[in-house]
Amino acid sequence: MNEGASGYMIEAHGLVKRYGKFTAVDHLDLQVNKGEIYGLLGPNGAGKTTTIKVLCGLLKLSGGEAYVNGKPIPDRRIAAQIGYMPQETALYLGLTVHQNMAFFGEIFGLTKREIGERERDLLEFINLSGWRDEMVGNLSGGMKHRVSLACALIHMPPLLLLDEPTVGVDPELRVSFWDYFNDIKSQGRTIVITTHYMDEAGHCDRIGFMHNGLLIAEGEPGELLVMTGTDNLEDAFMSFSASDRKGAEQ
Amino acid sequence: MRRARFFTVTKRVFKDLKNDKRSLALIVIAPIFVMFVFGLAFSGEVKNVKVVVVNQDQGAAVAGGGTMSLSEKIISNLDAEVLKLEYADDRDAALAQVENGDAYAAIIFPSDFTSSALAVIDDRSSGSSTDIELLLDKSNINVANAITKAVNDALLATIDQAGMQTPVKVETEAVFGQNAKFMDFFVPGIMAFAVYMITTLLTLVTFVGERTSGTLQRMLATTLNERDIVMGYAAAFSIIGIGQAILLLLVGILVFDITVVGNVLLAFLVIALLAIVSQALGILLSSTARREAQAIQVLPFVVLPAFLLAGIFWPIEAIPTWLRPLSYLVPPTYAVDASRAVMLKGYGIGKIWIDIVALLAMAAVFLTLAVWSLRTRKD
Known part of the structure; x- marks a missing residue:
C-alpha cells in the first residue's frame, strides 16, 4: 500500500471493530495530518474510545487497515511514537509524581538524565514543579489529570492520542489544557483528542463527528458550521446525525 | 533490551x-x-490430658520378702507430659468422670493384677491372662490415640525393666529426623x-x-x-x-x-x-x-x-x-x-x-x- 508516502500521521481505511455482534467502529476512514489537532467528537458510545484504543494497539482490528506514521498497525514498535492518555487516571497512586513519570520514561529506555531533564520541563509545563515528590494519591483530580498528561509526554512522542482528557476537569483547567495542546502542536507534534464537549472542539484544527461507529462528517470547525448553517458545533452535530439517521432509514 | x-x-x-x-x-x-x-x-503433640487411675491391685509377695506391684511400675512409666493423672477409688467413680467429660479416660487395674500376671509368666501354658481396663472417650481421636499409646508404651517399658522376656520386640531406628x-x-x-x-x-x-x-x-x-x-x-x-x-x-x-x-x-x-x-x-x-x-x-x-x-x-x-x-x-x-x-x-x-x-x-x-x-x- 501507500505506506508513509501520503505523509499522514494517521491513515485508516475501512477500520472495523466488533465486540461479538456489536459493531463499535464501522468502516472508519480517517486521515490525520502531521502537526494538527484532530478532534473526534460524538456522544458516549459513538466509538471514539474504541478508535483510539485500536490506534494504540490495545484492541485488535476486526477489519480494514490503519497506518501510524506510515507503519501498519498493530506493531509494538510504533508504541514509542505514541503518547497515550487513557480516560481513567491510570497512574500508580502509591508512587510519587516523579516515580510515575520515571516508570513510563524507563519503559521507553530513557536514561536517568533524560528523565530528569524532561521531568523538570514537563512539571513546569503543567505547573506542578513543587509536587515532584508527592504521592499521586494525595493530589486533587485536576492535578492527577495533568500528571497523566505529563506521563504520556515523557518520551516525546510525535503523536498524542488523548482519550477524553478534559472530562471532569474544571473550566479554568480546561482552558490551560488547551494552552498545553497548542504548545505541543507548535512543537510540530500531532494530537488526536476525543471529547463530547462540543464547545471546546472549536480549538481543534479539524473535527470528525462520530455517531454509532460511523464518521458522519469531517472538516474544520468553521466549515462544519457553514455546511449546516448553524452557529455552534452542537447544533451542527445534531444536524449531521439527523441526516445520517434519515439516510439509514431510506 | x-x-x-x-x-x-x-x-x-x-x-x-x-x-x-x-x-x-x-x-x-x-x-x-x-x-x-x-x-x-x-504443636501436633497432645499434652496434659486428664486421666483417672483406679488401682485396686493388691500386689504379690515375692521371694525374699516384701510385696511387688506391677501396676505401680506401669503407672510410674506413664508419660507424665502426655497424661495428667488423678486417682479414684472405684471403677464407677472413674467412669462417671469420663462420662461427665471431666476426664478423657479411666485406667483400671483389677485387684489380682500383679498376682495374675505373675501366674501367667510362671505358667505360660495356662492360657489365662489379666487385663488393664481402659475406659476411653474416643470422641477425640487424637487424644484417644495419645492415651492408648502412652498406656502401651508404659506397659512395654515395665516389661522391659522387669527383665521379662517377650517373644517379639520391635527395634526402631531413625533413618531420618x-x-x-x-x-x-x-x-x-x-x-x-x-x-x-x-x-x-x-x-x-x-x-x-x-x-x-x-x-x-x-x-x-x-x-x-x-x-x-x-x-x-x-x-x-x-x-x-x-x-x-x-x-x-x-x-x-x-x-x-x-x-x-x-x-x-x-x-x-x-x-x-x-x-x-x-x-x-x-x-x-x-x-x-x-x-x-x-x-x-x-x-x-x-x-x-x-x-x-x-x-x-x-x-x-x-x-x-x-x-x-x-x-x-x-x-x-x-x-x-x-x-x-x-x-x-x-x-x-x-x-x-x-x-x-x-x-x-x-x-x-x-x-x-x-x-x-x-x-x-x-x-
Missing part, C-alpha cells in the same frame, strides 16, 4: 511496596504470625503455604488494581508487551518469596530451634518457583474480577485447598485415597514435599527433581495462561 524492559516493571513493584506499608507488613509479618499461631497452638520435633516437620510446610497464600493474594489485589485504574492499559500501549509485564511481576515476587522463606527459616531456627540438615539454597529455589506459580495464578484470577472486592471472593478457593490438601499439617497419606489426586493439583504440594525432603532429610536435587519438574510445568502453564488472559482483552 527485553531484559531491561521487564525489569522496569519489577522495579516498580518494589517501589510500590516500599511506599505501601500495609502490603509490606503483609509480606513480612503475616508469615511469621501464621508460624507462631500454628507453631504454638497446633532423629529427634525431629513437630516444628521441624511444620516449618517447611508453613514456608510454602505462607509464600503461596501471600503471593497469590498480593498479585491478585495488585493486578485487579492495575486493571481497574487503567495502568495496565497504559503499560500495554507502550513498548511493553503482555509477556514483559508477567515476567516483571514473576521476577519481583520470586525475590519476595525467597525473602519470606529466609525470614521464616530464621524465626524457625532462632525461636523454634528447628534442625535443618539439607541445603537451604535448594529449598529457596523451590520456594521461588512456587512464588512464580502463585503470582501467575494471581494474575490469571484477577481477570475474573472487576473490582478488588470481587477478587476477595475467589480467595477461599485458592487458600483452602492448599491449606487442607498440600500436606502442610498432615501427610498426604492421611487424605482419603479418592481425594489425593486433587492434592497433586495444588501447587504448594510439591514445594512442601521438596522443601521438607531437603531440610529434614538432606535430599539433593537428584531426589527432588520430580517436585521441581512439577513446579516448572505448573509455572509454564500458569505463566502462559496469565499472558493469554492479558492478550484476550484485545478481542
